[in-house]
Amino acid sequence: MVNKVILLGRLGKDPVVRRTANNVAVASFSIATSEKYKDKDGNKQEKTEWHNIVMWNALAETAEKYLKKGGLVYLEGKMTTRSYEQDGVTKYTTEIVVNNMQLMGDGSASNANRGEVPLPPEPENMGQKTEKTQTNSSNTNTVNEVVEDDLPF
Secondary structure, three states: OOEEEEEEEEEOOEEEEOOOOOOOOOOEEEEEEEEEEEEOOOOEEEEEEEEEEEHHHHHHHHHHOOOOOEEEEEEEEEEEEEEOOOOOOOOEEEEEEEEEEEEOOOOOHHHHHOOOOOOOOOOOOOOOOEEEEEEOOOEEEEEEEEEHHHHOO
């Protein structure tokens, strides 16, 4: 059985980072993904889905440092559902617990300071090299030079 989620989306707000009693960092935020299609009448439509994201430890600290509202990010993780009590009512929430993240953009300080992250190149520019910062649970803040054709989307 497999529980794997891959998302490429934009942050709806800056990550909120809290610490557990054991001083473990946990970040939470939401990202939006969009799908464009034509309806049965040929009209262009766009559907946006919002995903609740959770990151732990060094990944949470990296998210706090580099992710900003509106920024584009690639995430891999697993889908989880948990329940909690609120006003005597049991509620459920579905979250993506992330174990791998790639910041999508040129990494320049000016863009990071303004919270702007450029979109990836258009398809005609595929094959050009771009720099991306990749972080996962075992490898933090490594900068890799990748060829766009190697990306899974």
